[in-house]
Amino acid sequence: MDKNIVSRDGTPIAHESAGRGSVVVLVSGAMSTGATVAPLAAPLSERFRVVVYDRRGRGASGDRPPYAVEREVEDLAALIEAAGGQASLYGVSSGGALALRAAASGLPVRHVAVYETPYALSEEDLRERARYTERLTEALAEGRRGDAVELFLRLTGLSEAVIEGARQSPLWAGMESIAPSLAYDDAVMGGGGVPVKLLASVPAPVLSIAGDASPAWMREAARAIADAVPRGTCRTLPGQTHMVEPDVLAPVLAEFFTR
Structure with missing residues (x-):
């Protein structure tokens, strides 16, 4: 990231931009930075800033x-203002929940696209999210960053063997370094259920996307988002999982953002 803007509370927010045209802001999810969504910026920058x-x-x-959460909405407000005053948003996973909250807050957002925002649909899943919030809060309060990362990885469905392998990976230190931000994504998700009242107040067109190789509940959550917003569309991408391929996703986003 080669530039900073200062958010309303004085926090510097690092960003970079590429391309020309109408503005699209990419919002990453949990355990990630802007580098995670940067591969999507390359194909989109052929048509957008x-x-x-x-x-x-x-x-x-x-x-x-x-x-x-309001501070993160203010971060997006500062980015949009610096980029010209209006933008479309794309958010992946819990970043989608943040993008939807930003649009509902009244920011000058033209379109919102989200990919597999993981809202829980069943009572069992909501109870699991509540247990996760409690244990995450405890782990972070006690400085147990590695345990916090493990909790998140279990929530995503990874096996104990895969988690143990991740602990031995050179990437683990980087994961621990941003573990406190897991609480931020948990707050953005607002308890985990579909926020029907909030979504009903999103004025911009919304495209909710999922991959057909992802678990069925991800597609059901994507449909629930599209049904809850006033101007929603749901789309399923063949062969895609939660780790969606940028070259598959980019044309879908470009078509939506140019409507």
Whole structure:
């Protein structure tokens, strides 16, 4: 990231942009930085000015307690203002929940596209999310960053063997370094259920996407988002999982953002 803007509370937010045209801001999900969505910026920048940023508390961006979801919405407001005053948003996973919250807050957002925003649909899943929130809060309060990362990885469905392998990976230290931001994504998800009232207040057109190789509940959550917003469309991408291929996703986003 080669530039900083200062958010309303004084937090520096690192970002970079590429391309020309109408603005598209890419919003990453949990355990990720702007580098995670940067591969998508390359194909999109052929038609748009694409802004990639590190969400607060991760990468090259700063942080300033106490955290509130509203601060992350203000970060997006500052980015949009610096980019010309209007933008479309794309959010992946919990970044989709942040993009939807930003649009519902009244920011000048033209379109919102989200990929596999993991809202829980069943009572059992909601109870699991509540247990995760409790244990995550405890682990972070006690400084057990590695345990916090493990909790998140279990929530995503990874096996104990895969998690143990991750602990031995050179990438583990980087994961621990941004573990406190897991609490931010948990707050953005707002308890985990579909926020029907909030989604009903999103004025922009919304495209909710899922991969057909992902678990069925991901596709059901994508449909629930499209049904809850006033101007929603749902789309399924053949052969795609939660780790969607940028070259498959980019044409779908480009078509939506140019409507």
